[in-house]
Amino acid sequence: MHDTFEVFVEYGPLLLEGLYETVLLTLAGALCAFMAAMVLHAAAASPWRPLRAVVRLYTELILGLPILVLLYCIYFAGPGFGLRLSAVASGLLTLTLYYSPYMAEAIRAAVAAIPSGQIEAGQTVGMGPFAVARRIVLPQAGALALPALVGLLIGLAKDTAILSIVSVKELSYMTKQVVSRSFMPFEVWAGVALIYWVCLSTLDLAMRRLERHLTRHRRLAP
Amino acid sequence: MFRGELFLEAVGPIAGAAIVTAELTVAAGLIGLAAGALAAMAQIGGGWGGALAGRVYVSLMRGTPLYVQLLVVYFGLAFAGLSSQAFLAAALAIGLNSGAYCAEILRAGILAIPPGQIEAAQAIGMGRLRIWQRVVLPQAFIASLPPLTAELTIVLKSTPLASVVAVTEITYTGVLIQSRNYSAIEVFAVVALAYIAMAQVLLRGSRALERRFRPFRA
Numbered sequence: 334m335h336d337t338f339e340v341f342v343e344y345g346p347l348l349l350e351g352l353y354e355t356v357l358l359t360l361a362g363a364l365c366a367f368m369a370a371m372v373l374h375a376a377a378a379s380p381w382r383p384l385r386a387v388v389r390l391y392t393e394l395i396l397g398l399p400i401l402v403l404l405y406c407i408y409f410a411g412p413g414f415g416l417r418l419s420a421v422a423s424g425l426l427t428l429t430l431y432y433s434p435y436m437a438e439a440i441r442a443a444v445a446a447i448p449s450g451q452i453e454a455g456q457t458v459g460m461g462p463f464a465v466a467r468r469i470v471l472p473q474a475g476a477l478a479l480p481a482l483v484g485l486l487i488g489l490a491k492d493t494a495i496l497s498i499v500s501v502k503e504l505s506y507m508t509k510q511v512v513s514r515s516f517m518p519f520e521v522w523a524g525v526a527l528i529y530w531v532c533l534s535t536l537d538l539a540m541r542r543l544e545r546h547l548t549r550h551r552r553l554a555p
Numbered sequence: 556m557f558r559g560e561l562f563l564e565a566v567g568p569i570a571g572a573a574i575v576t577a578e579l580t581v582a583a584g585l586i587g588l589a590a591g592a593l594a595a596m597a598q599i600g601g602g603w604g605g606a607l608a609g610r611v612y613v614s615l616m617r618g619t620p621l622y623v624q625l626l627v628v629y630f631g632l633a634f635a636g637l638s639s640q641a642f643l644a645a646a647l648a649i650g651l652n653s654g655a656y657c658a659e660i661l662r663a664g665i666l667a668i669p670p671g672q673i674e675a676a677q678a679i680g681m682g683r684l685r686i687w688q689r690v691v692l693p694q695a696f697i698a699s700l701p702p703l704t705a706e707l708t709i710v711l712k713s714t715p716l717a718s719v720v721a722v723t724e725i726t727y728t729g730v731l732i733q734s735r736n737y738s739a740i741e742v743f744a745v746v747a748l749a750y751i752a753m754a755q756v757l758l759r760g761s762r763a764l765e766r767r768f769r770p771f772r773a
Contacts, residue, residue, distance in 0.1 A: 397751040398712075401716060405729070410744075495716070529623060537618070
């Protein structure tokens, strides 16, 4: 027990460096995936049929594919297609490609939940499509989509650990380095699991408070 | 660029590895269902101690990456004297992870059972365990079947992680083949198709299962 503590003191800075990288990857991955999801959402509503078919096919493909296989496809098979990416870029592309269809579905469900009468009413009073989106759809759909998006964000944060397999230098990768130097695999991995747990629980809690904040109008209504 | 003969060469070994993936999916699915049922029972009928234990279990499993859980279990088994038990470690880790999600699903199914049924069972003299076994769990299981089968698909999609501890399932076999003859494109095409096919089989199977149990649904 004492030895374990010493290992974490000695290699603390290394793990902290990895944790910082994990946080950055999570933020960047979530941002890219969310933007890609907006594009997918717009493309799925396109009047042009082939584009809609492509989006459907892509979504089906991703839903059936494990994320690790997608990562390997990009990292190992990518160069064969002339796609030579660094480990970090492969990782970010994987997170983006994998999570965007799920996020697009969360966005679609939230937008579909807004009564069409509200949008028609907005148009009737002379609002343009952007005003309708900004004033009627977004404020409500944002709050509606949030629980599902938070679930996906936490899933994405957890899946950054997989990127250590292609040697992205995040927390799990640094843990492997510590294990190879300290020869205490079980204790070190268990300790790192605890670090993940504290960080992810905090993220979950913070997001739930944000959600309460965004939906406060529903509780304040008489 | 795409060499058909390498594609065909990979089909045989990967079809063989698909059996290991199927075994791992079934083993982890069963462990998950058992762990989920126990955790749900502890949370609802286990007093405050059971409720706390159940909640800590669910929180730990949902709050840490499966990759890290797998390594903790793998090295934990080695720590306990069971070294190099890759398949066991993978089945346990994926199963216990899935169990947390199964617990949430089953808890909702259990809470949806009308209390009158449980009171009726008590009134005719059934004991607590018998009520769980004959009244609560069967109905909760059938009512939760659609989300449970969706969870099994997630289990299938988690099995590639077992390649990390060198279980020779589909993904690890694919990595081994492509490192031998530089056929990444062809091999991962086979690997991806194998998972998509298995997910389809699972989808069809679970629909048949749901149809089979529909007459018993309240």
